[in-house]
Amino acid sequence: MSGEQEKLKNDYQVGYGKPPVKSRFSKGRSGNPTGKRRRPDEAEHARRLIRQEVFRLLTIREGDKVTRMPALQAVLRSQITSAAKGNIQAQRAVLKSVQDFTVAAGARRSEGVASKRLNQDINHMSDEELMAVLGVAQNEQKP
Numbered sequence: 001m002s003g004e005q006e007k008l009k010n011d012y013q014v015g016y017g018k019p020p021v022k023s024r025f026s027k028g029r030s031g032n033p034t035g036k037r038r039r040p041d042e043a044e045h046a047r048r049l050i051r052q053e054v055f056r057l058l059t060i061r062e063g064d065k066v067t068r069m070p071a072l073q074a075v076l077r078s079q080i081t082s083a084a085k086g087n088i089q090a091q092r093a094v095l096k097s098v099q100d101f102t103v104a105a106g107a108r109r110s111e112g113v114a115s116k117r118l119n120q121d122i123n124h125m126s127d128e129e130l131m132a133v134l135g136v137a138q139n140e141q142k143p
Contacts, residue, residue: 091130 014020052081054072061067069077083090 020065088127088130 055070055108057068058071059068083094
């Protein structure tokens, strides 16, 4: 026996749920002999439900046109439409999402180096700065 096993043997109390050290792990024997699946914990179950709902197809009517799209896309469309109509909170949320996405994409491309402008927290921008950013974005979209 090695010194570590001897120490374990001296300090180790054999009893219910505590098999002897020597026979604890047998070679060639599975840790899950019955093959039953492990029951997912609550957080894993919640994540699965969220994924299921986010990608659930919804039927959306836009004027005379009927479209099927994932729920996430419908929520994003609604948020962007609200932002375009002048809702400041929606504008901040949309810009924050775009900012986070751009920073993440830039970090992947440049191995973590992102510009200071993209790292600026949009929640700390004044309304004037926010309107200036929106104005620049609108001017870039015009032909």
